[in-house]
Amino acid sequence: MDSLTSVNSAESRMKQRNWVEVVKKIGPDFAERSAQHDQEGSFVHENYDEMRRHKLFSARIPIELGGSNCSHQEMCETIREMAHYDGSTALTFSMHSHLLAALVWRYEQGLTPSVEPILRKIADEELILVSTGGRDWLNGSGTAEKVDGGYKISGRKFFSSGSSGGDLIVTTGVYDDPQVGPTVLHFSISLKGEGVTIVEDWDTMGMRGTGSNSVILKEVFVPEDSISLSRPSGKWMTFFDVISPIAWSLVMSAYLGVAETAREIAIAEAKKKKDDQIVQEIVGEMDTNLLCAQTALECLVGLVGPEFTPSTENSNLTYRYKTIVTKSSIRTVEKAMEVVGGMSFYRQVGLERCFRDIQGARFHPLQERKQYTFSGRIALGLEPIA
Known part of the structure; x- marks a missing residue:
């Protein structure tokens, strides 16, 4: 077999890979470890190692850059399936995945500066990206001090999901520009670099295995040419119309997977008392709520199709769908606990962790x-953010 044939054959195999089936293969091991990680509040290192071996972290990258060309829809399905085994692993993987998906979108649009080098590097080294977006939202966080050739970044980055096992943190710093005012700078830095410290402070109610620790940045130098985006602090920009549908379709897939898991546990228990009319009613209510969540997520994922065009209208739809998925998923788990009754309070059943x-x-x-408020302002012809 000549080298060209070999390459084509490899590409063909990668294109045909079913990532949901990969997760079904490795997921039972995730499930076996999930209770221990939850009890300890420890990061899911073993799961990440297994995912790295199967090249899940580069799956979304195009074939020509060394990835597997997994579609956005399939990645959402993969994360949803992963949550059936362990919610923490699915959620922290969704944080990596939305950052990567945004880079892939930039590459597909041919935007500058080119993201091809970083995508190739992620594919070659199976690098893991860490998001700090939740606290870096419109206003950004941390400070950026202008120095020769770039900026010195300082700040505490809360909720840095996967930081215990990540390679690059994608984050922001706010530069007080004397001409235009507070400006949010976007960039990525190595978690192993000078001035970067991970504080093991993730001790929370739920999603305890995500390793969403705080990351302390102390005068970390970021070169000028490493700034991928600069924008006014506190204002809605096109950037958010890109990232919103991409990110939340992936993240909410993890939560829907948790709700579906709760439903399966409840149904297994409900069959033991299936002739009870009250149980029948609660099961019907549970499944109706789950259908609402599933339908809303399907619509949300559908926004990021081949014809995806960022717009405020799509962002408005994104956040309305997200709220529906959130409320309906939470309600599904509540109803699942009601179906099971007092036994749902026991950790060994698994429902209280879903809750x-x-x-x-x-x-x-x-x-x-x-x-x-966001949706109401848009409906009234106002800017999305006051």
């Missing part, structure tokens, strides 16, 4: 009340 994990869906931007 704790699903609560995290409430806190990602835009939170429910902020989404209502």
